[in-house]
Amino acid sequence: MRKKDDEKKQNIKEAVIKLILEQGFHGASISKIAREAGVSPATVYIYYENKEDMLRDIYQEYGEQVYSYILNEIDREMSGRQLIETLIRSYYKFIKEHEEIFSFVEQYSSCPALVNNCQDIEGCSQIFNLLDDLKEHQVIKDVDNVIMFSLLFYPVKCITVKYFNQPDEAEAVLTELIGLIQETLLDSDQQGID
Amino acid sequence: MRKKDDEKKQNIKEAVIKLILEQGFHGASISKIAREAGVSPATVYIYYENKEDMLRDIYQEYGEQVYSYILNEIDREMSGRQLIETLIRSYYKFIKEHEEIFSFVEQYSSCPALVNNCQDIEGCSQIFNLLDDLKEHQVIKDVDNVIMFSLLFYPVKCITVKYFNQPDEAEAVLTELIGLIQETLLDSDQQGID
Amino acid sequence: MRKKDDEKKQNIKEAVIKLILEQGFHGASISKIAREAGVSPATVYIYYENKEDMLRDIYQEYGEQVYSYILNEIDREMSGRQLIETLIRSYYKFIKEHEEIFSFVEQYSSCPALVNNCQDIEGCSQIFNLLDDLKEHQVIKDVDNVIMFSLLFYPVKCITVKYFNQPDEAEAVLTELIGLIQETLLDSDQQGID
Amino acid sequence: MRKKDDEKKQNIKEAVIKLILEQGFHGASISKIAREAGVSPATVYIYYENKEDMLRDIYQEYGEQVYSYILNEIDREMSGRQLIETLIRSYYKFIKEHEEIFSFVEQYSSCPALVNNCQDIEGCSQIFNLLDDLKEHQVIKDVDNVIMFSLLFYPVKCITVKYFNQPDEAEAVLTELIGLIQETLLDSDQQGID
DNA sequence: CATGAATGAGCGTTCATTCAT
DNA sequence: TATGAATGAACGCTCATTCAT
Numbered sequence: 001m002r003k004k005d006d007e008k009k010q011n012i013k014e015a016v017i018k019l020i021l022e023q024g025f026h027g028a029s030i031s032k033i034a035r036e037a038g039v040s041p042a043t044v045y046i047y048y049e050n051k052e053d054m055l056r057d058i059y060q061e062y063g064e065q066v067y068s069y070i071l072n073e074i075d076r077e078m079s080g081r082q083l084i085e086t087l088i089r090s091y092y093k094f095i096k097e098h099e100e101i102f103s104f105v106e107q108y109s110s111c112p113a114l115v116n117n118c119q120d121i122e123g124c125s126q127i128f129n130l131l132d133d134l135k136e137h138q139v140i141k142d143v144d145n146v147i148m149f150s151l152l153f154y155p156v157k158c159i160t161v162k163y164f165n166q167p168d169e170a171e172a173v174l175t176e177l178i179g180l181i182q183e184t185l186l187d188s189d190q191q192g193i194d
Numbered sequence: 195m196r197k198k199d200d201e202k203k204q205n206i207k208e209a210v211i212k213l214i215l216e217q218g219f220h221g222a223s224i225s226k227i228a229r230e231a232g233v234s235p236a237t238v239y240i241y242y243e244n245k246e247d248m249l250r251d252i253y254q255e256y257g258e259q260v261y262s263y264i265l266n267e268i269d270r271e272m273s274g275r276q277l278i279e280t281l282i283r284s285y286y287k288f289i290k291e292h293e294e295i296f297s298f299v300e301q302y303s304s305c306p307a308l309v310n311n312c313q314d315i316e317g318c319s320q321i322f323n324l325l326d327d328l329k330e331h332q333v334i335k336d337v338d339n340v341i342m343f344s345l346l347f348y349p350v351k352c353i354t355v356k357y358f359n360q361p362d363e364a365e366a367v368l369t370e371l372i373g374l375i376q377e378t379l380l381d382s383d384q385q386g387i388d
Numbered sequence: 389m390r391k392k393d394d395e396k397k398q399n400i401k402e403a404v405i406k407l408i409l410e411q412g413f414h415g416a417s418i419s420k421i422a423r424e425a426g427v428s429p430a431t432v433y434i435y436y437e438n439k440e441d442m443l444r445d446i447y448q449e450y451g452e453q454v455y456s457y458i459l460n461e462i463d464r465e466m467s468g469r470q471l472i473e474t475l476i477r478s479y480y481k482f483i484k485e486h487e488e489i490f491s492f493v494e495q496y497s498s499c500p501a502l503v504n505n506c507q508d509i510e511g512c513s514q515i516f517n518l519l520d521d522l523k524e525h526q527v528i529k530d531v532d533n534v535i536m537f538s539l540l541f542y543p544v545k546c547i548t549v550k551y552f553n554q555p556d557e558a559e560a561v562l563t564e565l566i567g568l569i570q571e572t573l574l575d576s577d578q579q580g581i582d
Numbered sequence: 583m584r585k586k587d588d589e590k591k592q593n594i595k596e597a598v599i600k601l602i603l604e605q606g607f608h609g610a611s612i613s614k615i616a617r618e619a620g621v622s623p624a625t626v627y628i629y630y631e632n633k634e635d636m637l638r639d640i641y642q643e644y645g646e647q648v649y650s651y652i653l654n655e656i657d658r659e660m661s662g663r664q665l666i667e668t669l670i671r672s673y674y675k676f677i678k679e680h681e682e683i684f685s686f687v688e689q690y691s692s693c694p695a696l697v698n699n700c701q702d703i704e705g706c707s708q709i710f711n712l713l714d715d716l717k718e719h720q721v722i723k724d725v726d727n728v729i730m731f732s733l734l735f736y737p738v739k740c741i742t743v744k745y746f747n748q749p750d751e752a753e754a755v756l757t758e759l760i761g762l763i764q765e766t767l768l769d770s771d772q773q774g775i776d
Numbered sequence: 777c778a779t780g781a782a783t784g785a786g787c788g789t790t791c792a793t794t795c796a797t
Numbered sequence: 798t799a800t801g802a803a804t805g806a807a808c809g810c811t812c813a814t815t816c817a818t
Contacts, residue, residue: 008799024307025219030792040800042794051792103306110304112297113218143374144367146356147349151374154348155341162340173338180337180345184378196781196817224809234783236811245809390796390802412695413607418788428804430790439788491694498692500685501606531762532755534744535737539762542736543729550728561726568725568733572766590778612813622779624815633813 009047011037013058017104025107056118059108062101067123069094071130080139080186084152085178091156092174096167106157124149140185151181203241205231207252211298219301250312253302256295261317263288265324274333274380278346279372285350286368290361300351318343334379345375397435399425401446405492413495444506447496450489455511457482459518468527468574473566475540480562483548484555494545512537528573539569591629593619595640599686607689638700641690644683649705651676653712662721662768666734667760673738674756678749688739706731722767733763 015036019028030051034041048054073090074083095102109115131148134140140148155177163170209230213222224245228235242248267284268277289296303309325342328334334342349371357364403424407416418439422429436442461478462471483490497503519536522528528536543565551558597618601610612633616623630636655672656665677684691697713730716722722730737759745752 022307024305027307029790031790041792042801043799045793046798106304107301110297110300111218113216113221144370146352146367147371147374150349150352151345154352155344158340158344158348173340176338177341180341180378184374196779198781202782223807225807235809236783236785237781239810240781390800392802396803410695412693415695417786419786429788430804430806431802433789434802491692494692495689498688499606501604501609532758534740534755535759535762538737538740539733542740543732546728546732546736561728564726565729568729568766572762611811613811623813624780625778627814628777 008037008039008043011039012044012047012054013061014100016055016058017062017100020107021100021103052117055108055114059105059114060118060121063105063109063121064123065098065101066091066094066105067121067127071123071126074130080134081182083134083139084182084185087152088156088174088178088181091153092160092170095156095160138187141187143185148185151184155181198240202231202233202237205233206238206241206248207255208294210249210252211256211294214301215294215297219305246311249302249308253299253308254312254315257299257303257315258317259292259295260285260288260299261315261321265317265320268324274328275376277328277333278376278379281346282350282368282372282375285347286354286364289350289354332381335381337379342379345378349375392434396425396427396431399427400432400435400442401449402488404443404446405450405488408495409488409491413499440505443496443502447493447502448506448509451493451497451509452511453486453489454479454482454493455509455515459511459514462518468522469570471522471527472540472570472573476544476562476566476569479541479544480548480558483544526575529575531573536573539572543569590619590621590625593621594626594629594636595643596682598637598640599644599682602689603682603685634699637690637696641687641696642700642703645687645691645703646705647680647683648673648676648687649703649709653705653708656712662716663764665716665721666764666767669734670738670756670760670763673735674742674752677738677742720769723769725767730767733766737763 012033015033016028019032019036030041030044034044037044044054048057070087070090074086078086127149128145131140131145135142156174159170159173159177163173206227209227210222213226213230224238225235228238231238238248242251264281264284268280272280321343322339325334325339329336350368353364353367353371357367400421403421404416407420407424418432419429422432425432432442436445458475458478462474466474515537516533519528519533523530544562547558547561547565551561594615597615598610601614601618612626613623616626619626626636630639652669652672656668660668709731710727713722713727717724738756741752741755741759745755
């Protein structure tokens with residue numbers, strides 16, 4: 001059960017990501033956030049030291065959430081082929097289901113002045129560990145993790161944005177993408193499997 | 195009367211992207227921009243209608259610059275293999291040489307509230323035309339342009355960021371990336387050529 | 389939380405009319421008003437939506453005050469002759485006692501761009517009702533209210549301004565005015581009474 | 583023939599009174615005035631030392647214009663009765679024909695901070711001289727000039743404003759006013775004449 | 777004479793934050 | 798804990814005025 005206090009904090013978080021999706025950082029002043037969250041501006045400072053801290057905290061939390069969502073969808077018994085498909089599809093699903101979170105994380109992380117003051121996202125290294133594991137078991141090719149990561153996830157963003165209002169086409173292109181990435185990343189031994 | 199001083203406008207633009215790299219949008223107030231550019235705040239309004247217009251104008255200009263830089267590096271006599279390499283390497287080069295421009299464009303374009311008020315970047319469709327051309331001549335596979343685009347360029351960003359302080363490793367990974375993308379995108383007929 | 393401080397609002401109002409008397413609308417900027425009222429500029433916006441609203445509110449309030457002052461001085465048992473004298477003298481008294489209020493109301497109401505956005509002053513129609521009453525009871529002549537109103541009050545302004553530094557002469561002229569207006573407005577039946 | 587220079591100055595004057603009618607002093611900035619007049623802001627400073635001077639000059643000129651218009655309508659052969667009618671009607675006519683001038687003069691003269699820096703309006707004392715003359719010849723009663731002046735002119739303003747959109751009623755009330763003022767001001771010897 | 781560029785100062789307003797309850 | 802009042806600093810922008818041509 002969520003306590004009353006936590007509900008206020010949750011309202012604040014949701015107000016932040018909603019406003020930043022709709023208006024950008026420029027539109028997310030403390031007073032607007034407070035109004036949107038249904039609390040007093042002073043209340044924000046009960047839960048967060050200051051605005052900078054607040055944004056960082058929310059970023060860290062929601063940044064993790066993306067990856068925990070994805071990692072939750074996979075299990076270790078999947079084939080490499082399935083894994084790639086699941087990683088891509090679950091990332092796509094997350095973005096569609098949590099547009100505001102996605103947009104907030106994107107905006108925050110594209111600002112060096114902000115992101116340089118943050119710890120690395122933990123979930124990201126878990127993905128890296130997973131990739132290492134797959135490489136060790138010769139499921140996927142021995143390619144640099146950064147490349148692998150970007151091939152798996154970046155195109156999904158691109159597709160989501162460019163086909164924002166055409167979900168059917170987005171799905172088709174996503175399927176095409178999955179095939180291509182499987183071909184590219186799966187170790188040659190695995191190509192026929194599954 | 196005095197002539198409009200193009201140098202002043204240029205100073206303003208450079209002040210904007212410098213400040214936004216260093217401090218984010220939050221740190222790019224008109225008065226800071228004016229101070230950085232060596233002009234009066236009022237002068238900014240001789241060159242731009244208002245702040246929103248100013249940022250949009252600068253975004254449109256520098257957004258194009260990325261692609262004109264890249265398109266300038268390629269020529270139509272290159273093989274598909276060379277083309278892919280050149281596209282990737284020139285994008286990487288641009289980012290390294292124009293960090294502030296890259297960061298400004300990234301931050302601006304990751305904010306839906308801003309980018310939704312802009313026209314599409316012209317250079318982007320030129321890249322798409324190039325890709326269509328290559329597909330027509332069976333140089334590259336018949337893959338959706340959005341996928342192709344994101345495979346070519348997004349991993350570069352990722353590499354640049356993650357290997358920011360390790361240029362040698364960045365170069366190595368970039369080379370690995372190029373090989374992989376060539377394999378992935380080149381039509382099977384072309385795989386051996388070059 | 390703190391209670392809203394009515395004294396602060398009162399200080400703001402007084403600062404406004406003081407500054408506008410001394411320097412005109414031009415001299416009544418929010419920061420000067422705030423300084424004069426002993427509050428922060430931001431505090432003004434706790435009590436008023438914006439500057440336009442503030443001026444309108446103050447105008448409406450003080451505009452009423454003039455008439456409630458005057459109406460307070462008369463009672464229904466006065467003869468027509470007494471009524472006319474009292475209306476004129478109390479208007480004169482108000483102006484002398486509340487120079488800043490008078491000047492503020494005058495300046496505000498002489499600006500069509502401002503006064504056209506205001507409701508009519510309630511006290512003004514009460515005066516009109518009084519005049520209607522007096523006409524009905526054949527105390528005063530059946531003359532258009534606008535004429536009556538202007539004969540009663542406008543000359544007082546004129547006298548106050550022109551004899552600003554000669555209060556004794558002002559009083560004498562005022563007495564002369566009263567006699568003349570009584571002659572002019574009282575119904576012939578009433579001329580000898582009182 | 584008006585020289586080219588004077589045309590520019592005239593444009594500026596007209597821009598000032600137009601803007602001040604429509605928007606009040608607040609809306610009459612030098613750059614708006616210049617735009618409205620079709621000249622450069624700098625040009626304004628060729629014709630006037632500064633903004634304060636400009637407004638004062640224009641006030642003095644147009645302030646006189648009201649009275650020269652009125653004085654032009656009367657001649658010394660008129661009866662007292664005719665004179666009063668003509669003074670009132672010509673003032674009314676002027677206001678209707680020159681709304682912007684009237685409004686500018688009203689706004690300017692209702693601001694002590696402005697009008698205290700101006701010389702008296704010359705035409706005003708000419709009216710006073712006329713009144714003295716009429717009193718000397720026992721055409722009108724021996725009443726203080728300020729009273730006389732205010733009875734003649736102030737009600738006209740009031741009528742014009744209150745019956746702004748009902749010209750027919752305004753005319754009727756004006757006629758009523760004239761009768762009343764004639765009764766009030768004409769010497770008893772003159773009441774039957776004309 | 778006339779201009780549009782240029783400016784420092786100031787505008788009305790909102791900001792992130794703190795205070796008093 | 799939670800609040801709305803309160804604030805100095807800063808915001809984006811416009812002002813009256815001057816400069817260079």
